[in-house]
Amino acid sequence: MKKVNLLFATIFVAIITLSSCSSDDNTVNEGENGNEETGGGNPGEEDIEDREIPVSELADGITIQGGEKKSGSAPAPTGDVDFKLGFSEQNAFLTNGFDIDFTSTDPNIKGAYLQVTDVDGNKIDGYFDITDLKANQNGGKAFNQKKKVSAQAKMEGEDPTSYNINVNFDASLQPGKFCYEICIYDENNNISQIQEVCVNVEAWGGNADLAGEWVFDSEMSDEVESDEAIFECENGQSLTAPYEEKEKDIWTFVxxxxxxxxxxxxxxxxxxxxxxxxxxxxAVYNTPYEENEKFSGNWSYDEDAKTLTAVDFAYEDFLNSANNETYPEGEVYFYNVKVEIVDGKLKITETDGVDDNGNPELLEYYFKKK
Structure with a gap:
């Protein structure tokens, strides 16, 4: 398997429309699942993640790529801009933070205003004016070209543009909950109604049953792929041969x-x-290859969804240290993939795009405990 870094996707689906970018509504949407801990969680972790992060910690703990922090209050909305967020809660991770993905049919989107609050609606001083919006005109995230345009957009004859905002955390920000209010504006200074989102900053770890040194055993995929080449030779014969003659192939996941x-x-x-x-x-094999590399970071477990997220913070090439890298803000590897222990094996299931009918294609990885 080749390692692929994924950016954040958002989780729960709901839209809250408020009257201004300085909302007085202090209600927090707790979500459908509540906060009841399921089996396998680490003792005390739920209490840590249920902590309400104070304004004093939020004030210096959040940065936004392409966002300028300004004093005062954000301009009031006019309600003249199409703005679809599609969620009212999302998870975030220490240091790595989270992404905000939204769509709009307005072709002249210029930026977004974002106000950070605690769960009681108390605001940090100032707000963010974000002008670096990553856009993808194909109706999907810029990092995922496989996302389909919604059926409603096709019926309306308009392809919504999807935008992405990257939010990062300072190392001082600890697990807990906070909220933010966001609205977008266009080149003519028309401002959308705002929407409120509450964020769960996850602690690392979370299910002791998953801990261990796991060695890759097998893979199952909805998409049939062959590891063999088929040739029609000049003499009329056919040749079937593996693409690689392997001496060593070990993937260890710890x-x-x-x-x-x-x-x-x-x-x-x-x-x-x-x-x-x-x-x-x-078959002739005469092109040698060798890889010996390591990715390091942290992992988090969602007790309600029973999913795992892994974030990379460093890469080491043991054959050529000049290729070593660090990722200070983290790069998401596995994001909310289903994880479980089946017959003593670690099973990871992730979605690998969609088929021609729009159905998700699944990849399953099985690891044996060393």
């Missing part, structure tokens, strides 16, 4: 109870030489 995660890839072998194989209609 989770610790305190929320640390790392994984290593050790691969070595030779790749199939197509031209040489066709010449004599015999």
């Amino acid at each position: 989770l610790t109870e305190d929320g640390v995660y790392y994984e290593t890839y050790e691969e070595k072998g030779k790749r199939l030489d197509t031209n040489a194989s066709l010449e004599n209609c015999e």
Whole structure:
């Protein structure tokens, strides 16, 4: 498996329309699942994540890419801009933060105003004016071209543009809950009605049953892929041969109870030489390859959804240290993938795009405990 870093997706679906960007409504949407802890959680973790983060901690704990913090209150909305957020709660992760994804059919979106509050509606001083919006005109996230345009948008004859805002946390911000109010504006200074979202900042770790050193065992996919090449040779014969002649192929995935995660890839072998194989209609492997690398970071478990998120903070290439990297703000690897123990194996299920009918294609990874 090649490692793919994913950006955040949002979780719960609901829209709250408020009257201004300085809302006086202090109600917090707790969501359908509440906060009851299920089996496997670490003792005391639920209390930590239920903490109401005070304004004093929020004031210096949040930064927004492309956002300028300004004094005073955000301009009042005019309600003349289409703004679809689609959720009223979302999860976030220490240091890495979260993303805000929204759509609008307005072709002239210029920016967004965002006001951070505690769960009681108390505001931090000032607000963010965000002008660096990542847009994708195909109706999906800029990082995920597979997302389909909604059926409603097709019926209306308009393709909504999807935008992304990246919010990061300072290392001082600890697990708990807070909220924010957001509205968007266009080039003519028309301002949408605002929507309120409450954020759950997850603690690292969360299910001791998942902790251990796991070694990749097998993979199942809805999409059938072959690891063999089929050739029609010049002499009229056919040749079927694996793309690689493997000497070593080990993927190790490690989770610790305190929320640390790392994984290593050790691969070595030779790749199939197509031209040489066709010449004599015999598989020839003469292109050596070798990888020995490690990704390190943290993991978090959602007790309600029974899903796992892993965030990378460092990469090491043991064959060439010049390739080593660090990710100070974190890069999401697995995001809210279903995780469970099945017959003593760690099973991870993630969605890998959609098929021609719009149905999700699933990938299942199975790991044996070392």
